[in-house]
Amino acid sequence: MPEYVDQAKLTARFEQALIYATRLHARQVRKASQVPYIVHLLSTAALVVEDGGDEDEAIAALLHDAIEDQGGDEIRQEIRCRFGDRVRAIVDGCTDADVQPKPPWRERKERFLASLVHASTEVRRVTAADKLHNVRSILLEFREHGDAIWPRFNGGKKGTLWYYRAVVRALQTVEAREETRTQLVGELDRAVTELETLIRS
Secondary structure (H helix, E strand, O other), X not given: OOOOOOHHHOOHHHHHHHHHHHHHOOOOEOOOOOOEHHHHHHXXXXXXXXXXXXXXXXXXXXXXXXHHHXXXXXXXXXXXXXXXXXXXXXXXHOOOOOOOOOOOHHHHHHHHXXXXXXXXXXXXXHHXXXXXXXXXXXXXXXXXXXXXXXHHOOOHHHHHHHHHHHHHHHHHHHHHHHOOOOHHHHHHHHHHHHHHHHHHO
């Protein structure tokens, strides 16, 4: 007999957010691929829910790139109106730029890393899920294409490796301060270590 679970964890709000995110990112694909961007957003949301995140966190995972990539403050206000202040705050915490053109890559990443040390549990969970899926995708592409993948990344090979390791360190700094240890951060650490080892081999 199949198992059935209580569906109250994700309500019609999540479905509305999924439709909204799909429409926002309809023309967007993953870096140098034809994979629709919504696949990344769904994967991030799945990791958040599997880690114990609630519906607001799952919705924020679907929308974590919306302010940055799809309209800045106008989208921020729309997210607040549609899904509430808590979702908006989580998405804000995952956003490293809300203007176009964006500030220089390294500057944005350093500012985001500094913010992680003081970020809420919800922001850190969505961030860890986002970065974990990113690194897993990079691993798959690197195994297939090798160093040919790096020109598509703003930070190149060196900057990309620096950034993901720095995210792990920032998240681990908070865990050490709070005397906690989460599965997502551990998984991210392992994925980044695997990428570093693969590149050195």
